[in-house]
Amino acid sequence: MKTLKAWVARDENGMLYLYLSKPINFEGRWIPTSNRFTVMNEELFPEVKWDDEEPTEVTITVKR
Numbered sequence: 001m002k003t004l005k006a007w008v009a010r011d012e013n014g015m016l017y018l019y020l021s022k023p024i025n026f027e028g029r030w031i032p033t034s035n036r037f038t039v040m041n042e043e044l045f046p047e048v049k050w051d052d053e054e055p056t057e058v059t060i061t062v063k064r
Contacts, residue, residue: 002062007055008040010048016040023055030055 007019009030017023020036048056 001064004060004062006058006060008045008048008058009052009055010042010045010050012050014042014050016042016044016048018058019055022057025053025055 004020007022008016009019009023010016011030012028016039017030017032018038018040019030019032019034021032021034023030023032023037025031045056
């Protein structure tokens, strides 16, 4: 089993993103600090809001 640290953040349009490196908030946009991110189902993580000051840190567990 492997675990990864990741972050989730929501943009102004309500789209949810998963980042494998912590994004930064610049002028009202979440900017990835690497090219390792993906769009997620918007219904996941309803507690993550656009106006959050920090992205939400999550742990991903990979089971084989």
